Amino acid sequence: MGFKKTPNVIVTNEKPCIKNTNCVFNDRTVISNHFLKIFSRYSFKSYTVFSTVIMHTNSSSSPLQNPPNLIGNMQSSETPTNPLKRNFETMINNPKQSTQYELDVFKVAMGRNTIAHIDTGSGMIAVMIIKEFEKMFKEQLSEKKLIIFLAPTRKLVEQQCNVVRENTDLRVDFYHGSKASTVDDGKKVDDWDAAVWEHETDKNDIMVMTPTILLNALRNGFIKFEMICLLIIDECHHASGNHPYASIMKEFYLESVNKPKVFGMTAFLANKKGASSTGNCEARITMLENILDSRVYTIQNRTDLQDVTPTASANKSLKITEKSPSGADVTPTASANKSLKITEKSPSGADVTPTASQNKSSKITEKSPSGKDVTPTVSGNKALKITKESPSGAGTTKRKELHGTMPIRAVSGTWGDNHDDGVDFYAYGISFVCSVKDVKYSSFVLLLESKLDDDVANLEMRLYLVSKFVNCKVSSCAKLHLDARQVANGKCFQELFFNGIYAKFFPETDPKLWTPSYMYLLLPLESLDPFEINWKMIDSCVSAIEFVKKSSVSSAEKQNVDSIMTYSENTSMIHFANKCVHKDDITNMVVLAIHTGKLYSVIDILQDETACSPFDGDTKKYSSFEEYFKKKYKIDLVYPAQNMLMLKQSHRAHNLLVDFNGEGILHGKKIKAESCKVNTDRQRYNARLPPELLVTIDARLDVVKSLYLLPSLMHRLEALMLASQLREEITGHMTNIHVSSSLILEAITTLRCNESFSMERLELLGDSVLKYTVSCDLYLRYPNKHEGQLSSARSSQVSNSTLYNLGIVCRLQNYIRDVAFDPTRWTAPGQLPSRPCACDHGVETIEVPIDTKYHTEDPKILTGKCCDRGHRWLGSKTVSDCVEALVGAYFVDGGLTGALHCMKWLGISCELDSSRVDEAIKIASLHVYTPKLDVLQGLESKLGYEFVVKGLLLEAITHATDQNPDQRVGYCYQRLEFLGDSVLDLLITWYLFNKHKDIDPGELTDLRSASVNNENFAYAAVRRNLHGYLQCRSVTLQTQISDYVKFVATSSTDTNSLQTNKSPKALGDLVESIAGAILLDTKLNLDEVWRIFELLLTPIVTPEKLELPPLRELIEYCDSKGYFIKDKCRRLGDGVTAELSLQLEDDLLIAEATSPTRKVARGQAALKLLSQLENKGILRKNQGEDNRDGEIGNKDVKKNDTTRSNVTRFDPQLAANTSIADSKMEEESNSKTEIPVIKSINKNKGGPRSTLFELCRKMQWTMPTFTHSEEKSRTLIEIGEGVDKRTAFNKFESEISLNIPSYGIIKLMGEPRADKKSSCDSAALLMLYELQRQRMLKIG
C-alpha cells in the first residue's frame, strides 16, 4: 500500500558513473547505501553492462521538513487546508464530526493503555475517556479517586482544563507554577504543604497540571499515586530520559499496585528532532511504549497514506535501470508491482527470477560447473531491471508484511458431525502437581484424532500462579474409543465448562464452534492411573444442560419445573433451580447461573441478605435484587425471601507461562509479567445471587481449578505441535537427523512472545553456520576466484533479503510466533470467542498471498496481533531471522549434517564433499615450499599441529606483498583467510553458545563480536609468536608489525588498552588463514580446528576475560560492589589531570593521571586504580570463570558464600550507572567532612532507599546490603500496624547492613512488610534515623 504513489523523481544521468566493480560517483549523484549494497551483491557477477544509472529519490531530502500528517484521514470542511489544525471545540460540540479514527482510538484506549496520535492541544478523545470515568465517579466510589491530566506547558494546562471543564460535569482545576492557593495566603504551588494539597484533591475530580508539579506532589506524598485512576498525558513524546513524565512513570507507576489507566497523546511520534532514521524512530516508539506502559494505536486502513516516517524517501523506490546492449534506454516503469526483479541469464540460458514465488524451483544457486564467471548477459530487449523497494526491502525491520498463521494439523478432526459409530482417539493424560501440597487439581485427558510426536506427547512444564506454581505433565496413553453418546456428552462438558468459565454458556451452542480444523476434547479424569474418565461428572453436566434447556422453553413451564420441588419452610434446605441441598453441603459446589450462563462455585450463604434486600448497584433504578432480576432479566423470583449465596466466579484466563510475580528471569534479565494483577481484583470475582437461579452441577472444585490451567498448557502444547509439524516439513521421516520440537519452537518464537525462550540465540548461531557453510562451498566451488569475489558472493547468498525470499518460498512466515500469549483470545473447541477480532484485511483465505499490497512501511502498523482468520503483520526481517534460527536449531541437534539438510530444504545447497576438498588440497600441494621447510616446521610446533599438506600452511602465511617479480609465488593467504574467518566465527560462536546458556542474546552478540575480531586475533598472533612467520615483503607492514609487537610487550600488564590500539590487519588475517589451512588439511574437521584454536585463543574468547576499557571496567566493578568513584578533573597547562578516588569499605584509593584529553586522563587513572585493586588482591585479573562476583576481598568471601542467595545489594535500578559522580560534583567533595543534611525523607515506596542511596553516593560510602527473610503462608497474615496494616500471603523482613569507613558497620532489622522492596524501605528508613541519632546525618 505504500507504493501506489508515483514517487517524485530526480534523474541523474550526468555521466556513466559505474564502471565494472569500481564505482565512482560524481558529486551530483545521490548515493544511497542501499544502492551500493545491491551493487556489491551482484558485482561478483562482473556486470559490465552498466552504462547509465538512474536513481529515483525523493525531492525532499530532509526528513524534518514535512511534519508527518499522522491523522491523515481526518477531514474537515472548515479548514480544508490543514485538517490537523481543527479547533477541538467545534469537534466536541459536533460529536458527529468525530472521525472514525477518534472513535477507534477511544474504543482502544478504554481497553488498554494507549498512546494515540493526536494533534497538540486537542482534547477531544481525552474528554470522551473522561466522560466514561465520569460515569464511574457517579456510581460507585468507595474511596477518593482522581483523574490527572498532564500537559507540559502552562498554556496547554489551562487550555486543557477549560476543555474538560466545558465538556464534563466533573470538578476540575488546573495547577502550574504560577498557580496560587486560595486558602493559604496565596502561596505558590511549589510551597504548598500537605494541608493545601489535601484541600485541592478533595475538591476536585480532575486535576490538570504540569508533570513537574505532579512529580513533586507525589515525591512528597501530597498526592498518593493509588488515588489516580486515569492518567492522561498530553504531548507524551517528551517521556524519555529525565523528563518528569518519565520520572513519574518510573518512580511511581511501575511501583504501584493499582495502576491507573494511561492515555498518552502526541502529534510527534515519528518526527522528533534527532530521530533521523526510521530505525531510530521505531526504537523511540518502542521506548515510549515501554516507559508509558502503553501501546501506540495506529490506523490500519488509512487510505490517504502520507509520509509518516522521518525519511522522506522511505516509500519511494530506488530504481536502477541500465542500457540494454542495443543502446536503447529502458524506461523504468513505475509499475504497481515492484517486487524485486532481477532477470538474468543463468549459464544454461534460462531466465531465472529470484522473486518470492511459490515455485521452489525458481531459486537460483549459482552453479557454474567449470568455475567460470557467471556473467549475466542481458538478452535482447530484456532489460535488467533491479526494481528494488528500498532502503527497506525484503528482510528489513522496517518493512512489515501481512501473513497468515499455519493451521495446526494435529488439532484437526473429522469426527465433528458424524460420529454415530463412535470415534477412535489418541489419548494424552494431563496431570498437575501444585507446589503447595494440599492444593489439588483434577487430571484431564486430551483426545485427538492425530498421533502426536513423542517429544510433544510427553512433556513436562511449569505454570506460575500467584505465590505458587503447578508442574504439569503430559503423557501419551493408549488409544481410546468413545461411543457416539460419550462423544456427544464430552462435547457438552466442554461447551458448558469453557463457556461457563471464560465466556457465557447457553444451551444452543453454535455448531460452527466445532470446526474440523480445530477439533479435540479435554475431559476430566476420575484418575489417570488407572485411566478413568470422570463420566459421572460429565453426565451431570449433560443433565444440567437438559434442565436449562427445559427451563428456558418458557417461563410458564419454568414455573412447573420449579414446582416439582416441594418448598418447605425448613430453612436448612437451600432451593436451587434444579434441586434442594442442605445448607451444610453447599460450600464449593459448582453452579451455573441460568440468566448469565456463568459458572460459579459457592462460597457461603449470605445470612442477612435475600433478594428483597436493597440492590447493591444502581439503587435509583432497582430498589431490590428482586426488582433487578424482574426488570433486567424478566425473571420472577419464586423464593425472594431465601438467603442469597456468595459465589466465586472463576478468574478470567491468565498467561501462566511467565512467572506471575514479575520475578521471571529471561536470559538473565527480569521480564515483566503483564497480567499479574490477579489478587488485586479478588473482590470483583465474588457475586451474590439467589439460589433459585442456579443449577447445580455435580462437579468437584478441582475440575474448575484445572480449567484455569488449561489455556496456558494448551497454548504451549499447540505451539509444540506446530513446531513438530514444521520439523516434519523439513526432515520428513529421515531417521538420522533428529531435532527436538522444543528447539524448533525456540527457532520460530520471537522475543515479542515474552516466553522464556526466543530465536535470537539460535539466530546468532545460524548466522555463523550459514556463513561458514556458504564460505566453504564457495571456496571449494571457485578455486580461481579471489577473496573479494568470494566475499561479495557470500554476502549476497546470506543477505537478509536472500534468506527472506527462501523463507517465504518455504512458507516459513506462517509458522513464526510473534505475539505474546493472550489467554483471553484462546478458546477451546466449542467455546465462544470472548474477544473476537474480525478480519479487516480483505483476505478471504487463511494464507495471505505474496503481494506488495500486503507490504507496508507504516511505522504505526503494529506487528503481532492476529485477526480471527489468523492474519497478522510481521516484520520482514523476522522471516530472515527465523531462517537463520532454524539453521541454528538444526546445527545444535543435528550437527553440520543437520544444518546442511535444513539449508537444502530452504533452498541453499552447499556441497562440502570430500572430492572437492581433495581438489583444493591438490592445488595447494603444488606450492613450492622446500626452501621454507624449516619455517613451516617451526610454526607447526608453535601451533601443535603437523600439516599433511605443507603447501596449505605456506599459502596461509604468505602475504600478498610476497610477490617478487623474479620469483612469483602465485598465491597468498587471502582465500584461506576468507575461509578461516568464517571457521573461527562459527567455532567461537558455537563455543559461546554452549558455554553461556543463560545470558541475554544481546550479550551473546557482544561477546561474539568482542571475540571474533581482528584485534583479538592479532593479539593472539603476537602472544603466540606467530607474527615472525608471516612471509611479507612490505617494509611498511613489517615496521607496523614490530611496532605493535613492542607495544604488546610493554603493555603486557594492562591489556586493557589493546582494544584502542590498532593492530596491523595482516596479523589477524594470519590467524584466520591458518585456521582455514588447518580446516582444509583436516578435511573439514571442525573439532580438530577448535582443538588447536581453543588453546591459541583461550585468554581472549572467554567473556570473563573480555577486555573492557579501563574506566568502564572500573565502573562495572564498583556497581557490582556498591562502591562509588569520584572523579575530579582539572586543567594543567596543555593537559588535563584526572583524579579518581574510590572508597572501599575501609580504604580510600586515589589515582591520578595527566593527558592531553580528559577522556584519556580518566582512562589512565582508572587503569591505575584497577591495578591498585589488583595489587590489594581485591580485584583479580582472570577471575574465575563462573564466579564473576567472586573477586571480593578475602575476608568477605566466606560471608558472601553462605548468605549469597539471600543478600541483595542496593536496588540495582536505583544504582545503575551512577556510581561515578560526574566531575560537576567537584565542589561537593568538601562536604564530606561536614554532617550531611537531608531536607525530608520521602516515605513512599522506594523513597527511603533513594534517600539513603543519595546519601551514600554523596559520602562515598559503600552501598548498604540487605538480607531478606521470607515467610510464606497459606492463609492471610496481617502485616504492619495502623494505616499501614495490610494482609498478604507473604511476609518479608530485611536486615540492612551499612559499612561506614573508619567508623564501622551498622546493622538494623527493618519491619515486616508484604513485599521485599517495602521491607527494604523500612530497613532503610530505620537506618536513616539511626544515622541521625549517631549524628552522622541531619534530617530536616
Ligand SMILES: [Zn+2]
Ligand atoms: Zn485478517
